[in-house]
Amino acid sequence: MMKSNELEKDQLYKLRHSAAHVMAQAVQELYPEAKLGIGPPIDTGFYYDFDLGQGEDGKPRTFTPEDLEAIEKRMRQIIGGKHTFNYREVSADEARELFKDQPYKLELIDGLVQGGIDEYGNETDETPVISTYRHDAFEDLCRGPHVEATNKITGNAFKLMNVAGAYWRGDENNPMLQRIYGTAWRNKKELKQHLKMLEEAKKRDHRKLGKELDIFVFDEEIGPGLPLWLPRGGIIIEELEKLAKEMEQKRGYERVRSPHLSKEDLFLRSGHLPYYAESMYPPMEMEGVRYYIKPMNCPFHHKIFGARPRSYRDLPLRLGEYGTCYRYEKSGELFGLMRVRSMQMNDAHIYCSEAQFEQEFMAVIDLYFDYFRIFDIDKYMMRFSAHHKNGLGKKYVDNERLWLQTEGLVRRAMDNGGVSYVEVPDEAAFYGPKIDVQVWSAIGREFTLATNQVDFAQPESFELAFINSDGQEERPLCIHRAPLSTHERMVGFLLEHYAGKFPVWLSPDQARIIPITEAHNEYTLQLERRLKEAGIRTKADLGTDRMNAKIRQAQLMQIPYMLVIGDREVENNTVSLRRRDNTRQNDLPVEEFIATVQDRIATRSGEL
RNA sequence: GCCUACGUAGCUCAGGAGGUAGAGCAACGCCUUGGUAAGGCGUAGGUCGGCGGUUCAAAUCCGCCCGUAGGCUCCA
Numbered sequence: 039m040m041k042s043n044e045l046e047k048d049q050l051y052k053l054r055h056s057a058a059h060v061m062a063q064a065v066q067e068l069y070p071e072a073k074l075g076i077g078p079p080i081d082t083g084f085y086y087d088f089d090l091g092q093g094e095d096g097k098p099r100t101f102t103p104e105d106l107e108a109i110e111k112r113m114r115q116i117i118g119g120k121h122t123f124n125y126r127e128v129s130a131d132e133a134r135e136l137f138k139d140q141p142y143k144l145e146l147i148d149g150l151v152q153g154g155i156d157e158y159g160n161e162t163d164e165t166p167v168i169s170t171y172r173h174d175a176f177e178d179l180c181r182g183p184h185v186e187a188t189n190k191i192t193g194n195a196f197k198l199m200n201v202a203g204a205y206w207r208g209d210e211n212n213p214m215l216q217r218i219y220g221t222a223w224r225n226k227k228e229l230k231q232h233l234k235m236l237e238e239a240k241k242r243d244h245r246k247l248g249k250e251l252d253i254f255v256f257d258e259e260i261g262p263g264l265p266l267w268l269p270r271g272g273i274i275i276e277e278l279e280k281l282a283k284e285m286e287q288k289r290g291y292e293r294v295r296s297p298h299l300s301k302e303d304l305f306l307r308s309g310h311l312p313y314y315a316e317s318m319y320p321p322m323e324m325e326g327v328r329y330y331i332k333p334m335n336c337p338f339h340h341k342i343f344g345a346r347p348r349s350y351r352d353l354p355l356r357l358g359e360y361g362t363c364y365r366y367e368k369s370g371e372l373f374g375l376m377r378v379r380s381m382q383m384n385d386a387h388i389y390c391s392e393a394q395f396e397q398e399f400m401a402v403i404d405l406y407f408d409y410f411r412i413f414d415i416d417k418y419m420m421r422f423s424a425h426h427k428n429g430l431g432k433k434y435v436d437n438e439r440l441w442l443q444t445e446g447l448v449r450r451a452m453d454n455g456g457v458s459y460v461e462v463p464d465e466a467a468f469y470g471p472k473i474d475v476q477v478w479s480a481i482g483r484e485f486t487l488a489t490n491q492v493d494f495a496q497p498e499s500f501e502l503a504f505i506n507s508d509g510q511e512e513r514p515l516c517i518h519r520a521p522l523s524t525h526e527r528m529v530g531f532l533l534e535h536y537a538g539k540f541p542v543w544l545s546p547d548q549a550r551i552i553p554i555t556e557a558h559n560e561y562t563l564q565l566e567r568r569l570k571e572a573g574i575r576t577k578a579d580l581g582t583d584r585m586n587a588k589i590r591q592a593q594l595m596q597i598p599y600m601l602v603i604g605d606r607e608v609e610n611n612t613v614s615l616r617r618r619d620n621t622r623q624n625d626l627p628v629e630e631f632i633a634t635v636q637d638r639i640a641t642r643s644g645e646l
Numbered sequence: 647g648c649c650u651a652c653g654u655a656g657c658u659c660a661g662g663a664g665g666u667a668g669a670g671c672a673a674c675g676c677c678u679u680g681g682u683a684a685g686g687c688g689u690a691g692g693u694c695g696g697c698g699g700u701u702c703a704a705a706u707c708c709g710c711c712c713g714u715a716g717g718c719u720c721c722a
Contacts, residue, residue, distance in 0.1 A: 203648055205718055216650090527722060588682095590684055
């Protein structure tokens with residue numbers, strides 16, 4: 039028996055799917071030339087893809103926002119018609135006749151007939167049944183389910199949101215269709231709630247907060263995807279790096295450094311040029327030699343491993359570096375700090391024997407959990423990204439045996455460690471499988487934050503070896519890992535995660551001292567000096583604004599501690615503490631305040 | 647890269663169906679000496695993203711380019 043929330047989800051699903059059909063009918067009436075793609079329900083609504091053919095200028099015709107209004111209006115009329123949804127099964131020939139003017143539908147029918155391909159182009163084991171749903175004069179190839187009749191869709195609880203181009207079957211070599219996204223809910227109140235939620239999410243968008251809190255900027259003249267870190271952002275990065283160094287030092291990592299570019303030969307050997315060239319900045323040539331800027335640090339670390347003979351006694355060798363990498367992401371793929379072209383990675387490579395693999399791999403997973411605790415992260419998903427055999431020799435190193443073997447190693451390690459994960463095919467790196475930590479941005483987009491990857495390919499390309507206890511040469515495995523992601527993505531994520539309210543240890547400004555009148559300036563400056571000496575990032579606000587205005591500014595910048603200084607404080611050598619959560623503590627001895635804050639910082643506490 | 651939309655002062659945004667622009671905040675100056683989220687007055691600040699075209703005249707119309715947003719593709 040279904041749980042009630044699943045049942046509701048199912049009803050919503052049917053409602054949204056039905057709304058997609060109604061939209062397709064409306065579009066077809068308004069644009070008789072339109073060819074239909076697919077139109078499934080999604081998380082908050084539905085979409086449908088259309089091919090509108092060519093306009094008079096010979097270019098593909100597209101929708102404009104005004105078109106959406108007309109479509110929405112017609113949809114309401116159809117909904118009001120209370121047409122029932124009728125299911126029927128048809129033979130392949132009937133289906134082909136029915137959709138003879140719909141090339142995309144014919145392609146779908148072929149997929150069904152041949153079996154093994156569903157409407158998204160993915161493989162399926164299901165027995166093909168060709169079915170349609172009809173309401174009013176509109177019949178669509180569809181396996182349902184649907185609501186009983188169009189009036190189950192609430193006329194004022196859906197909204198067409200936007201138009202987007204989308205490639206047929208998600209392949210950029212296919213024609214681009216016009217996709218209309220809609221959102222649909224049970225009632226008007228739910229729709230309003232959803233729209234309000236979208237507004238709220240915008241407020242914690244890291245791009246907005248980054249601007250408001252002076253964390254980073256982009257400059258047109260420098261280039262897209264190349265962020266500038268402002269002093270306040272720089273502090274956050276310094277703190278993250280400090281954390282990483284502490285954690286890695288305790289776990290036996292050694293720090294190395296490597297150049298930002300290298301001769302072409304290195305990336306040919308590593309496999310980056312064969313598999314990854316599209317994402318690399320083009321080469322520069324000097325004295326007849328081609329150089330590339332590095333998209334990853336691994337080849338350099340492999341060279342460090344190989345710089346001298348290695349014994350099994352050296353293993354595991356853990357080489358860490360906050361390396362700066364550059365990747366040419368396509369212009370449309372850039373997204374604030376979450377997807378950039380210059381990035382500094384919390385990178386390390388662990389070289390170990392196969393016997394050591396499980397322990398080393400799980401030590402990295404444990405490190406993840408340590409970080410999650412520090413940052414109070416509980417909404418994430420571990421994704422086991424495996425290869426797909428169709429990509430062998432294209433996006434993946436062509437050695438199926440080693441793929442299956444290393445994937446088995448990862449699966450066993452995770453299962454033995456009792457760590458839950460979702461296995462997803464065709465998401466691996468070109469050199470091996472990985473465990474990615476998936477998180478979601480404020481507006482709901484999914485990102486890989488951290489990653490833990492096995493590499494069976496590059497140790498071989500670099501002919502890496504160590505002498506085992508039997509005196510024989512043995513090939514090490516390499517683990518690539520970046521638990522703190524890149525500085526860019528991590529700060530972007532943390533901005534949204536904390537909604538700008540960083541814990542004290544990460545806050546760019548930890549304390550702001552606010553004198554009530556000029557008469558208190560001297561004590562204020564004295565206090566500023568004391569706090570700074572105590573290692574607390576402090577600024578005295580001696581500006582000409584009134585105290586209230588200064589407090590407001592400090593609040594808006596999410597500064598954890600505001601110290602208001604007046605006659606009482608000067609006289610008693612105390613502070614009047616206002617925390618950013620608006621809790622107060624008056625007549626607090628300075629030493630006591632300092633001790634508390636120092637403790638919060640030292641323990642990286644989340645408490646104010 | 648592709649589809650759609652947007653781009654006016656440091657920031658948030660008005661305005662403009664062709665006649666070289668306006669507010670609030672921020673900045674600066676003066677007044678105000680004020681106990682926990684904006685005290686008052688004033689000054690300065692923009693060839694309206696860039697380059698071309700149409701026009702007597704372009705911020706406004708057209709084209710191209712750059713950047714940004716929401717998607718598609720791709721991805722740490």
